[in-house]
Amino acid sequence: MISIIIPVYNEEKQLPALLKYLETASSTYIREILVVDGGSTDETSRLAIEHPKVTYYLSEKGRAVQMNYGAKNAKGELLYFLHADSYPPENFDDFIVKAVRKGYNCGCFQMRFDKDHWWLNLMGHFTKFNHLSCRGGDQSLFVTKNLFHSLSGFDENYTVYEDNEFIKRLYEHGSFTVIRKWLTTSARLYERMGVWKTQKLFIEIYWKRRFGASAEDLRSHYCKRINS
Structure with missing residues (x-):
């Protein structure tokens, strides 16, 4: 079962739409949705708390800190880190579980932007290649809980580049795959x-x-x- 972990800070405009989407885009493998707030000053906390399928946590600000906090409290065997402005493909949880059953203990989706610009389209094209230089946090990230904790999670010294630093370690110690389905990010x-x-x-x-x-x-x- 999958624990979705969404780090947020002042995401009142993005979060409701994402949560509504996740309700219809997943199949049967979602155990919980954890929204980890870094101290939002808008309506993010209220919107998360009022959602019936969300477990809300307040932590120190910093995406690495927030994601580690979510992972510490997650109950699922699989952790899925998702940005508040990124939409995974329909039945994304089914694709993740199938990848893990094939022996991949970490990975992401290929990614496209919600803006039609030739450079952004080209960047999205390269995300389908399974190479470290093509990776980034906006593509979302799934990892088994065992592998995540064996690598001590995200390095909390990083408030920028934290996703890339951790993904580099996943490439070194895990079996990383890129699922050939489109995630759309802002x-x-x-x-x-x-x-x-x-x-x-x-x-x-x-x-x-x-x-x-x-x-x-x-x-x-x-x-x-x-x-x-």
Whole structure:
């Protein structure tokens, strides 16, 4: 059975639609939906608490911290980490269970954006390849609870690049697969900052990490660019 873990912060516009979608898009393998809030100041907490199929948790802010908190409290044998603005394919839980039964203990879906732009379409195309350089948190992530805990979960020093850092360890120690079904994620950051400015930021973060930048260096650079 699968525990869906959704880290949120001020997601009152995104969360209700996602929760409604999950009710109809899953089949029979969902045990619980955990919404882990990093201290939202909008209506996110109320919307999550009032939803009958959601278990709500309040934690310290930081996606790595929030996802680890959710994993610690999850009851399912499989953990599925999902962003509040990402929509997995219909019957996604069935696809995940089938992948695990084939021997894959971690993986994701191929991803497309909800914005029609040639560069974003090209980026989505590359997510179908099973290579570390094509990975990211927006694609969602499933992992067995045993593997997750054996790797000590997400590194909470990272407030930026936390998904990629953990996925790198999954590639080293797990059996990673890319399920050839489309997950659709929001291009809201690209729309806010512009496609090229956003892409330049992600490239800078990637290469800074490759050349040994610390978690704090990545956070500082990201915040400087995102607020400029």
